[in-house]
Amino acid sequence: MSVPDFPVVDLSPFTAGGGGDEDAKKKVIRTIGDACAKHGIFQIINHGVPAEVIDRHLEYMRTFFAYPEEEKSKWKPKTDDLFYAGYINTSKVSQYKKEEITINHPACTYNVYPDNPPGFREDLLEAFSYLSKTAVIIEGILNDYLGLPPGFLKEYNNDRRQDIMASFHYLASKDPDEEMLGVIGHQDASIVTVLIQDGTGGLEVFEDGKWIEVTPAKGALAVNIGDPMQVLSNGKLKSVEHRVVRPAGKDRYSVVFGHLVTIDKWMEPLPQLTINEAPKYRGFTFGEYTLKRLKDLRDSPTTPEAAHTINSYAIGPNIAEV
Ligand SMILES: O=C(O)CCC(=O)C(=O)O
C-alpha cells in the first residue's frame, strides 16, 4: 500500500546556485521538518545530484554485481572487524538476499575499491561526494526547523570521516514461498540517510501499525531520519522504522548514504530543546550504541526486544511512541 502524503519536496531553493529566495527556503524548511516530525521520511527532487551521476552509478553497479562471485570476492573487506568496507554477499551469511559494496569516507584506511569495471572507483567516490553534499543541506534545513542557532548542527557534527555509502543489489525472488524481505524492519544509525532507489520499489515504512510503501518518485532521492537525530531533537524528529521487501521476479538496486557522527560523539537531547520539556533520553556515546548494533547485526538477537535500539536509552515509560 502506498500513501500519497510522504511529501516530494523541490529542494531547488537550496541547490540552484544557492541564491533561492528566503520565503521559498522557509517553505521547504517547514515541509521537510513537518515530514520528519510526522513520518521521519520524505523524498526530494532537484536535490543537486545530477541524473547522469545516479544513472552512471546504477549502471556500474549492474555491471559489477553481474560478475561471477570469484571476481567480486577480490574486493572483500580487508579485515574481519565490525567496521568494514568492500564487497559482501549477505545472502551467504544471513537470510538477506542481497550483496553490497560499501565505501566509507575517502579518508578511511580500510576502504576497498574495485578496479573492475574500470572507473568504478572514481564513480563510487563521485556518488559519495554528491550524496554527502545533499545530506549536509538536509542537516542544515533540520537545524533551522528545530530553531537551533545557524550552523549549530554542522558545527556539532563537523567530522565527516564516519560517513558511509553502501550500494546494494537485492536478488530477485523466484520462488513464491521464499522469504521476501531484503532488509528487516530497523531504524538507521545516521543523522540522516539519503537513498537512491531504482524504479523498482520495495522500501516500506512502519506507520500507524502497518507497513506502507514509499513509492519512488521520478528523479527523486528518499531521505530518512535516523536514531541520533531523534535523540538530539528530544523526539521531535522521528527515526522511522523501515524495511525492504524484494519485488517478485525483479532485481533491485539501491544506494544508502549514511550521514553519521563519529564514534566519540556524546549524544543526548540538545539543551536548546530541553528548556521547556524533560529530556526523553539519557546520554551515551555514538561508539557504544554503534558497537552494540553492529554486534546485533552479526549475532541476530532472538527477539526484537533483545535488540539494541535508542529505546535502550529512553527515560520513562512508553518512550518508543514519539
Ligand atoms: O535499500 C534500501 O532501500 C534501504 C536499505 C536500508 O534501509 C539500510 O541499509 O539501512
Ligand SMILES: [Fe+2]
Ligand atoms: Fe535503513
